[in-house]
Amino acid sequence: GAHVPIDKPDLDVTIRREPIGVVAAVVPWNSQLFLSAVKLGPALAAGCTIVLKASEDGPGPLLAFAELVHEAGFPPGVVNILTGLGHDCGRRLTSHPLVSRVAFTGGPSTARAIVRNTAENLAYTTLELGGKSPVVVFADADLDSAANAVVAGIFAATGQSCVAGSRLLVERSVKDEFLARLKRKAEAIRIGDPQDPATEMG
Structure with a gap:
């Protein structure tokens, strides 16, 4: 010892x-x-x-x-x-x-x-x-990079994770622009058969 x-x-x-x-x-x-x-x-x-x-x-x-x-x-x-x-x-x-x-x-x-x-x-x-995992986006953030991170944080493992992003706080001055980017990225996720390699969520 x-x-x-x-x-x-x-x-x-x-x-x-x-x-x-x-x-x-x-x-x-x-x-x-x-x-x-x-x-x-x-x-x-x-x-x-x-x-x-x-x-x-x-x-x-x-x-x-x-x-x-x-x-x-x-x-x-x-x-x-x-x-x-x-x-x-x-x-x-x-x-x-x-x-x-x-x-x-x-x-x-x-x-x-x-x-x-x-x-x-x-x-x-x-x-x-489990916990609550807030994501905070300020006006000086790289909005594309932040949107990618938010999408990964929310939807990785189909969102079935105790550390999945569960709250999003965006500075008011960039809120509309950021949400538009986030929406485009979320809509681009390929949903389908989980056995299909092209599927991103399913």
Whole structure:
């Protein structure tokens, strides 16, 4: 461990970093692989095992990821993928006495349930909830660049992101010009079959 200097000559302080144990990670349907990676990396780097709870609304990406975990040669039990309904499977996972940390991304009502579930065992809890993402455009902005950024912020991932732009504040003197540019860019988005490579949203 690391020795920490202190002002008491008769004392010695040592910090030891140890795995916390089993980490449970609950991820939403809209970005399962990215959010799983964000939770998986730190858990494994810290020497912990992890149970990833897939969204009941679309567990396919994590089931495919489970195959990759197996192909990569992870030892059995290090990375685990769990499917099922939140009120049953998620509750059992987040209240399990062997789970030492719960990492959750999603909405506030589920977060409240997770906090209640983890309370009995005093599991550490990390909650990443939705938010409001305002975009502010001032008169001296490059309006084309700002319009591109606003369109990307609102419509990326079909707008189904907790950090999608949700409010737009434009300085009055450029409001009409900016909104006209924004409208043209939004109308140019190709909407269609999500399997078609030319589709930008669908």
